[in-house]
Amino acid sequence: MNAHILDYAAVGIGPANMSLAALAHPVEGLRGAHLERRESFSWHPGLLLPEATLQVSLLKDLVTLVDPTSPFSFLSFLASEGRLYRFLAADFPAVLRAEFNQYLQWVAGRLPSLTFGADVHSVDFHDGAFHLRTAEREVTARHLVLGTGLTPSxxxxxxxxxxxxxxxxxxxxxxxxxxxxxxxxxxxxxxxxxxxxxxxxxxxxxxxxxxxxxxxxxxxMDDSPFANDLYTPDYVRRFHALPADHKSRLLERQKYTSxxxxxxxxxxxxxxxxxxxxxxxxxxxxxxxxxxxxxxxxxxxxxxxxxxxxxxxxxxxxxxxxxxxxSTGYAYALPDFMAPLDARLRRDGGMLVVGDDFSVAWDGPAENRIYLQNGARHAWGVADPNLSLLAWRSAVILNSMLGETRYPV
Ligand SMILES: Cc1cc2nc3c(=O)[nH]c(=O)nc-3n(C[C@H](O)[C@H](O)[C@H](O)COP(=O)(O)OP(=O)(O)OC[C@H]3O[C@@H](n4cnc5c(N)ncnc54)[C@H](O)[C@@H]3O)c2cc1C
The missing domain is CATH 3.50.50.60 (FAD/NAD(P)-binding domain)
Structure with a gap:
């Protein structure tokens, strides 16, 4: 393999691709680049109201549910910042979103694979690799990971x-x-x-x-135990295997769990x-x-x-x-830079076909995959846009890229 070709290139650094970067960090020999158009990390800055809190447990951070020993957990952040005991004493009913943003910025500062100020404006595929272009450079990689988030409706x-x-x-x-x-x-x-x-x-x-x-x-929001069961790997795997019309009925019924x-x-x-x-x-x-x-x-x-x-x-x-x-919500839209590959992606009823490993079915070589983070609610269920299975989904993608079970999922 050409030395200039990375193992993967990930576009967008929100929590989804940052989780991937955090879990990829200890994997020796794996070479990935993460590209983000913003100049620095900021989590939905337009809605970072001082009183707003997370809607999920602090255990649903970038890594803990897959690797509780990771140095990139929310608890590691609290410990490293010297606020573990004060955090306990404060006994917040839920983590402040502003503090979770600090945590995400803290992780961003510790991952060398992240590049900010890199707006990907085009991608194509030739010679066995994806070629991504920003204003300053071209990045070439065997796999592509899309983590560009949702678009305001x-x-x-x-x-x-x-x-x-x-x-x-x-x-x-x-x-x-x-x-x-x-x-x-x-x-x-x-x-x-x-x-x-x-x-x-x-x-x-x-x-x-x-x-x-x-x-x-x-x-x-329905935050009861059986509703929360919909946000587990076991459930989403079962959901993924259902026929499309059954999925859309369930999505409507399960709406208020998130x-x-x-x-x-x-x-x-x-x-x-x-x-x-x-x-x-x-x-x-x-x-x-x-x-x-x-x-x-x-x-x-x-x-x-x-x-x-x-x-x-x-x-x-x-x-x-x-x-x-x-406050009219968000929806997934394939980013504009994907236009050159758009016609090569497989759709069913207008929706992208997303497989067991979160790769999108396409007509390119099987050894080059396009993984989709937070764009497959139709295929994977209500948990897809949520923080709940972020670490798990990143681990599934990593295992698939590596061709081995680095993280048991
Ligand atoms: C205000 C708010 C609060 C939320 N709170 C919770 C919560 O408490 N619990 C929960 O489970 N879920 C929550 N969510 C839902 C979800 O967890 C978040 O939206 C989360 O940020 C999704 O992460 P992401 O990485 O998929 O996308 P995003 O965070 O949207 O990140 C995508 C990134 O891609 C970048 N990008 C896009 N195009 C390009 C390009 N061409 N080149 C380079 N970079 C690009 C964008 O600049 C952006 O930084 C919340 C959502 C919102 C809007």
Whole structure:
């Protein structure tokens, strides 16, 4: 094998590919490059609200569930930073997302295979290797690992208005919008919407905050034991083997095991609304519109008019807004740089066919694989976009690349 050809090149350094880098680090002789377009690591910086917490156990870090002895665990981070005892005494009900971000940055600083400021803009395959190009260099590798994350979903009526006063929640802190005296509408009844509503409602600045959701109510996440069983290797392997139509039915039914709202956040919002109404004598500042969808947007910056329809017989309502925050979720999209290989990937019903080892079926040589991190919810189930099986999935991919069971999974 040509000495310039690496064993693998991984694109995107979020938690998924960072987990791969951490587990690959002790594997002698394995040569991989991890490329990230951002200048440094930051975990969803637009939503890194100071009060936000992880929705999963701290054991679901980059490595622990596969290798509890790894030096890249969350506990190693706490110990290395001298805060283990204080962390225990603080007894947080859940890890602060800001602290998990510190942990991820700490790991990023210890892995030499990571390169930041490297935006991959094209990839092709020839002479037995993938050739990836960034503005500065070309990287050649036997396998490719896609870990580019999900893309924000923006519903059609809002698209012409995207800008400083209508934007996706993933940009919330980056845009740091002025809310003083403004009528704010948050669209979307999932966790991100809830976190933004809580954040705004805790302050007095916004004139009003209206939360609109298609869901029948503001529904909690199911965090019960049998729901959590869906986030285990045994379950996802069984799920992966099911027929496609059965999978899509299950995905719909299992949605609220991850897409519901953290109970603590719901309680906080409810109490803030109670405070506004009965203690601050400001009833109606917080308004909740469940079972409603925004079907049209009129007006423009400074005075948007949102047409809101419920599933009931009532006439549509018109909601005035100065600022609209779209907490309307994320979806997987094959990154643009994959365009040269797109037609060579196998799809079933429009969806990528993703195998037992998370490699995408394609018409290239079997010894060159394209692995997919966090892009196969349709094939692997509700756990795929979540932190829960990050370490396990990385271990499966590593074992497949190595052709041996380096990590028992
Ligand atoms: C606000 C928020 C909080 C979450 N909290 C939890 C939680 O508590 N528990 C849980 O289980 N899950 C949580 N999730 C879901 C999931 O765990 C995270 O989204 C996680 O970050 C996914 O990791 P990833 O590596 O797949 O993608 P990402 O973290 O999105 O990383 C992808 C990276 O790829 C880079 N990239 C994209 N294209 C290119 C390119 N062409 N070249 C180079 N780099 C590129 C991007 O810049 C990005 O840094 C959360 C999601 C969000 C949005």
């Amino acid at each position: 923006v519903p059609e009526p809002f698209r012409p208005f995207i800008g400083p006063t209508v934007f996706h929640s993933g940009e919330f802190l980056l845009r740091s919008p002025e809310v003083t005296g403004r009528r704010v509408v948050v669209v979307g009844g999932g966790q991100s919407g809830a976190e933004i509503v809580r954040h705004l409602a805790a302050g007095a600045a916004a004139e009003s905050i209206t939360w609109v959701s298609r869901r029948s109510s503001f529904l909690p 897409d519901g709202i953290d109970l603590q956040v719901l309680q906080d919002i409810y109490r803030l609304s109670y405070r506004d109404e009965f203690i601050e004598d400001n009833p109606g500042r917080l308004r909740f519109m469940a079972d409603c969808a925004v079907t049209a947007v009129e007006g423009g910056p400074g005075d948007f008019k949102l047409v809101v329809e419920s599933s009931g017989p009532e006439a549509p309502a018109v909601l005035a807004a100065d600022l609209v925050i779209l």
